[in-house]
Amino acid sequence: MIVIENVDKYFGKFKALDNVSFEVRNGEIVGYVGLNGAGKTTTIRIAVGVLYPDKGDVLINGYSITREKRKASYHVGWVPELPIFEPDAKALDYFVYLAGYYGIPAGEARRMGRELFEKVGIGEAADKKLKQYSQGMKKRFALAVSMINNPDNFLFDEVLNGLDPEGIAFFRKLALEFKREGRAVLFSSHILSEVENLADRVVFIHKGRIIAVHTMEEIKSMAKPALRIKTDRVDEGLVKILGEYGEVRVKDDAVYLINPSIDSSSLIEKLSQKGYRVEEINRVRPSLEEVFFKIIGEQK
Amino acid sequence: MSLTPIIYDFKRSFLRLSTIAFLIVFLLGGAGLSYLSYQFFTQQYPSIYTAGIITATNNTCMIHGIVYDPFGHLVDNARLVLVNRSGSIIAGFRVKGNYTVNLTDLCSRIGGARKLWYYLGTIRVESSIGNQTITTFARNMVNESWYIIYGRDFAGGGIIGFGEQPPTAPTTRQEEISKYESSIPSVWASLILLDKKTGDSVLIMLAVNNNQSIPGLKPHYNISYAFLKTMIRQGIFGVSGGFSTVNLSRLEYRDLGYIDKYVSMYRIRVDPDKDNLVLRIYDPASNTTSYLTIDYAFKTPVKAVYTGVLVAGTPMNLFMTFFPILFLYLSYALLAKPKSIGALEFILARPVTRWDIYLTRWVGGVLTALISPALFVLAVDATTYAILGYGMPGSVLLAVYTGMTLALVAFYSLTYMFAAGLRSSLHLAASITAYLVFVIFWSIIVLISAFIIGAGFAGVASISYLLAYFNPLGAYNFAQYSIQVDYGLTHPVETANPWLGGLSAIIWITATFIIGYYLFKKANLTS
Numbered sequence: 033m034i035v036i037e038n039v040d041k042y043f044g045k046f047k048a049l050d051n052v053s054f055e056v057r058n059g060e061i062v063g064y065v066g067l068n069g070a071g072k073t074t075t076i077r078i079a080v081g082v083l084y085p086d087k088g089d090v091l092i093n094g095y096s097i098t099r100e101k102r103k104a105s106y107h108v109g110w111v112p113e114l115p116i117f118e119p120d121a122k123a124l125d126y127f128v129y130l131a132g133y134y135g136i137p138a139g140e141a142r143r144m145g146r147e148l149f150e151k152v153g154i155g156e157a158a159d160k161k162l163k164q165y166s167q168g169m170k171k172r173f174a175l176a177v178s179m180i181n182n183p184d185n186f187l188f189d190e191v192l193n194g195l196d197p198e199g200i201a202f203f204r205k206l207a208l209e210f211k212r213e214g215r216a217v218l219f220s221s222h223i224l225s226e227v228e229n230l231a232d233r234v235v236f237i238h239k240g241r242i243i244a245v246h247t248m249e250e251i252k253s254m255a256k257p258a259l260r261i262k263t264d265r266v267d268e269g270l271v272k273i274l275g276e277y278g279e280v281r282v283k284d285d286a287v288y289l290i291n292p293s294i295d296s297s298s299l300i301e302k303l304s305q306k307g308y309r310v311e312e313i314n315r316v317r318p319s320l321e322e323v324f325f326k327i328i329g330e331q332k
Numbered sequence: 333m334s335l336t337p338i339i340y341d342f343k344r345s346f347l348r349l350s351t352i353a354f355l356i357v358f359l360l361g362g363a364g365l366s367y368l369s370y371q372f373f374t375q376q377y378p379s380i381y382t383a384g385i386i387t388a389t390n391n392t393c394m395i396h397g398i399v400y401d402p403f404g405h406l407v408d409n410a411r412l413v414l415v416n417r418s419g420s421i422i423a424g425f426r427v428k429g430n431y432t433v434n435l436t437d438l439c440s441r442i443g444g445a446r447k448l449w450y451y452l453g454t455i456r457v458e459s460s461i462g463n464q465t466i467t468t469f470a471r472n473m474v475n476e477s478w479y480i481i482y483g484r485d486f487a488g489g490g491i492i493g494f495g496e497q498p499p500t501a502p503t504t505r506q507e508e509i510s511k512y513e514s515s516i517p518s519v520w521a522s523l524i525l526l527d528k529k530t531g532d533s534v535l536i537m538l539a540v541n542n543n544q545s546i547p548g549l550k551p552h553y554n555i556s557y558a559f560l561k562t563m564i565r566q567g568i569f570g571v572s573g574g575f576s577t578v579n580l581s582r583l584e585y586r587d588l589g590y591i592d593k594y595v596s597m598y599r600i601r602v603d604p605d606k607d608n609l610v611l612r613i614y615d616p617a618s619n620t621t622s623y624l625t626i627d628y629a630f631k632t633p634v635k636a637v638y639t640g641v642l643v644a645g646t647p648m649n650l651f652m653t654f655f656p657i658l659f660l661y662l663s664y665a666l667l668a669k670p671k672s673i674g675a676l677e678f679i680l681a682r683p684v685t686r687w688d689i690y691l692t693r694w695v696g697g698v699l700t701a702l703i704s705p706a707l708f709v710l711a712v713d714a715t716t717y718a719i720l721g722y723g724m725p726g727s728v729l730l731a732v733y734t735g736m737t738l739a740l741v742a743f744y745s746l747t748y749m750f751a752a753g754l755r756s757s758l759h760l761a762a763s764i765t766a767y768l769v770f771v772i773f774w775s776i777i778v779l780i781s782a783f784i785i786g787a788g789f790a791g792v793a794s795i796s797y798l799l800a801y802f803n804p805l806g807a808y809n810f811a812q813y814s815i816q817v818d819y820g821l822t823h824p825v826e827t828a829n830p831w832l833g834g835l836s837a838i839i840w841i842t843a844t845f846i847i848g849y850y851l852f853k854k855a856n857l858t859s
């Protein structure tokens with residue numbers, strides 16, 4: 033369980049986080065969505081204890097990351113957005129080194145490292161130096177490290193970014209597995225659709241402030257289906273007719289009928305009866321990104 | 333937290349290529365340094381000596397003697413050449429450290445020679461480095477020298493003498509002998525003063541029996557010894573006053589036992605507060621007692637000279653000129669660089685605090701600072717041992733090691749502090765500046781300070797120690813100083829206090845460590 037409580041963070045005069053609060057419950061995957069520079073990484077870095085908050089606190093399994101850093105850190109795994117390691121170390125050696133901080137003796141850590149490397153798909157590169165790792169391999173390495181002590185909580189920062197399709201599939205599977213095991217998973221993204229199939233809830237952050245928290249159901253319902261209709265002409269009459277079957281929106285050279293209460297073939301019939309020639313009609317769904325922008329827009 | 337991170341950080345500091353390369357250069361350098369010191373030493377002191385007796389009874393001539401180094405250790409494999417008065421070789425032998433030469437025609441070869449010359453050019457077997465004969469090594473090391481066997485005729489025509497001294501020695505010794513002796517004994521003695529402070533010495537005695545009826549002129553005397561202060565001396569080298577009159581028989585003697593051998597060596601401790609060793613020789617056959625005195629007031633303690641050359645000399649300082657570079661580099665590799673590229677953040681996400689990271693990496697470098705000088709000092713000592721068969725005194729090793737280690741840890745902590753507070757490029761700039769100030773330009777700074785204060789050249793030593801407290805590497809100067817003073821190689825300087833020097837290093841270490849932590853706590857660990 034990760035509880036973020038009223039966190040403020042300043043970089044100089046710039047307020048990067050403004051009273052950020054939300055929680056990730058056990059057995060829950062939470063998407064953390066916001067535009068570039070919104071403050072996702074900053075929040076996560078504070079939550080894993082590598083950055084001090086100026087106000088507020090983060091509780092990991094009830095341990096304060098600011099006051100009980102060792103205990104809190106023990107229960108959280110982190111995959112950074114851009115993982116940076118000491119470049120001259122060999123991956124497995126470095127894993128053993130980091131495992132040492134969890135009190136795992138070298139021999140056991142080595143065995144465990146090979147296992148986890150195999151699992152995350154860098155088994156071949158265990159003896160390579162970290163500076164020879166690609167960005168995706170670094171992510172996989174960080175993922176292996178985050179699982180060292182099998183923590184209850186995971187913070188993944190843009191983890192799908194830089195992974196190949198196979199890696200993405202693997203990660204999704206892993207996240208769901210964590211969820212099933214009752215762990216708390218937070219993962220950030222600047223693309224809402226990226227979290228669509230995964231997240232139970234989405235926390236939206238914009239310019240350092242939490243602007244909305246929605247369950248995936250709610251978000252999906254916001255993304256209502258629509259009929260996109262292109263006719264020979266768009267006039268008030270057309271809008272009036274369509275208005276009987278749902279919400280109408282005119283955009284560019286097309287008209288959108290949102291949440292239509294009529295199917296497309298009947299609509300074509302109705303329109304041609306009234307003298308409109310339908311050139312094109314198709315069912316559309318506003319993308320999640322549109323929903324996302326709508327949420328942000330509402331907040332502005 | 334297990335020990336793995338500390339061990340790992342240590343391994344990364346110690347087992348890194350640059351550290352190893354550095355150490356190898358240093359170990360070789362340390363060995364070379366010992367060799368250089370030895371060379372220097374042997375320029376002042378011939379590397380081997382011999383003392384021997386030629387006995388001639390019933391037309392059987394034998395040479396009994398020893399070959400030894402300046403520290404009184406027997407040296408095997410010396411080539412001993414007997415040369416007659418006109419300079420032609422009459423016999424040559426390769427001898428052991430303790431030898432008896434018994435050639436059938438030795439008597440006839442010696443003939444009527446009054447003086448015999450030992451020609452010594454040795455090839456030593458360095459048993460401590462694998463029983464290998466290192467011919468060129470030894471040849472270069474040893475000044476080939478002529479040694480006189482000097483002596484006097486005595487009943488039976490035997491010749492007795494020391495080969496230790498240059499040709500002027502007999503007169504001196506004769507004077508010495510005549511100073512106190514009631515009768516001229518058939519015992520000759522020589523003293524090697526190893527250490528002035530402890531009085532650690534080697535006493536070498538040659539003895540024959542005056543009595544022709546004893547087969548082989550085998551000696552049988554009871555020897556005891558005592559100490560005597562004959563002069564009132566002031567200061568280190570000043571002499572004032574004169575001889576005091578003493579009755580030798582009234583001294584308090586310690587028993588050395590009977591000597592039954594022609595050549596004997598004893599390890600004794602002379603009284604550092606006295607200046608003469610008095611040997612009492614009792615001949616039970618004739619029930620006579622005679623005395624022999626050896627003045628050791630002005631003898632140079634060989635260990636001290638060697639140690640002084642080795643420890644306090646320029647070559648050793650050279651190492652302290654370059655050693656700090658390694659530690660400057662370690663603080664860069666262990667802290668400045670990973671911090672700068674942002675690699676510490678990932679480590680900080682472990683169940684550790686900034687303190688843990690700061691401490692383990694500091695310890696990693698400190699362990700290297702504890703081990704490298706130890707290896708270096710041991711290399712120097714081992715080489716010394718290989719060359720001389722004589723290690724440096726433990727107290728000296730300890731002082732050198734402690735001084736070096738404190739100095740290096742202090743310098744490391746200083747640059748580690750820079751690493752904690754500055755970006756890696758600035759860390760390098762600050763560390764190199766510190767290096768230039770505290771190492772390269774330090775002596776100039778001392779000179780200028782002495783000049784500004786108006787102390788002049790006479791005050792340089794005093795100012796230099798005063799300023800050394802403000803140099804993180806100063807502890808080493810104080811270690812050198814304490815050794816030099818211990819061995820009487822330098823006059824005490826009022827401003828120099830080795831304990832304070834050590835304390836200064838500890839303060840340097842503590843202060844930089846604490847300030848460094850304070851800076852590290854606030855540091856931005858993101859790249």
Ligand SMILES: Nc1ncnc2c1ncn2[C@@H]1O[C@H](COP(=O)(O)OP(=O)(O)OP(=O)(O)O)[C@@H](O)[C@H]1O
Pocket residue numbers: 043048066067068069070071072073074075113222858
């Ligand atoms: N170390 C820093 N110093 C100064 N400003 C910073 C620092 N780190 C982040 N910021 C600023 O804080 C804001 C939030 O940055 P953050 O990295 O948290 O965004 P993000 O949501 O993760 O963006 P992205 O999707 O691009 O990863 C940005 O305006 C950024 O410029």
Ligand SMILES: [Mg+2]
Pocket residue numbers: 072073074113189190
């Ligand atoms: Mg980010």
